[in-house]
Amino acid sequence: MKNQTIIRFEIFLLASLFLSMQSVFAQGGKMMPKDGSTIQISKYSFDETVDILKGAIEEQNLKVIKEIDVQKMLRMAGKEVKGIKQLLYFNPNYGRRIYETNNKAGIQIPLKFIVMEKPDGKVVVRYFMPVETV
Template sequence: MLSAGLSVHAADGMLTTQSAHPVGETVDRLETALTQAGFRIFARVDHAGGARSVDLALAPTELLIFGKPEAGTLLMQSRRTVGIDLPLKYLVWEDADGKVQVGWNDPAWVVARHAITDRAPVVQKMQGALQKFASEAAKP
C-alpha cells in the first residue's frame, strides 16, 4: 500500500515522493534516520558539485548510497547479479519546478530484474523501510 504523496513509475521501477525540505537537508535527514536504524552509509555524492567543478550547471542533486548486509547478502545469496543494484540508493533532486524529489528503486522491481523469487519477506521489509525513511525525511 502506497502512502499519499508517493508516486510510482512502473516502467523504470523508481518510486518517488516530494520533500518539504531543500536537497541537502533532505539528504541529511535520510542519513541521520538510516544511521540510527543501523544502516551503513557508504557514500554521499553531490552531482551538482561535480558539475560545478567542470563549469557546468546542474540543479541540486545528491545520491546517498547505503545498506545493511543482513538484507543485501540474502538477496545476493539468491542471485549475485543483484549486486549491481546494491547497495541501496536514494536520489534527491530539485526538479524543473523547484520542487525537491526523493527517489529510490522499488526492491520488488530489483528482484524481478534479477529473477529472484525466494526472498519475498526480505523484499517486503525493504519496501516498507525505504518508504518509511523517505516519507519521514520528506515531511515538514
C-alpha cells in the same frame, strides 16, 4: 525458497525505511515514471531532505556507504544545476546474506536514493524498489 525469503526481507527492510520517512514527503506528491522508479516530493529543503534521509537510513540499521555530490561533478563538467546528491546505502551483513542466497541480486546492492532540487525549488527523492528489478 531462500530467494523468496531474501526478497521478503528486502521488502520488509525497505517498507520499514519508507514508513519511517513518510513525514518527509508532501501529501499527494508521489509519481511513478515508466522506468519503474518512484519519485516523491519532499516538503523540506534540499539539505534538510538529505539529512532526514540519512537519519532514516541509520535508524533502520543501515549504513550510508557513499554520498555523491552530483551537483559538484556536473559543475566540474561546466554544467550548473541546483542540488543533486546520491545516497548509496545498505548493511554489509544483509549484502552477505543476499550474495550467498542469490548472487544475481547483487546488482541491487547498494541501494540508492537520489535527491534533486528542481529549477522551481521543489525537492524530489527518486528511488527503485529492489524487489521490482531482481
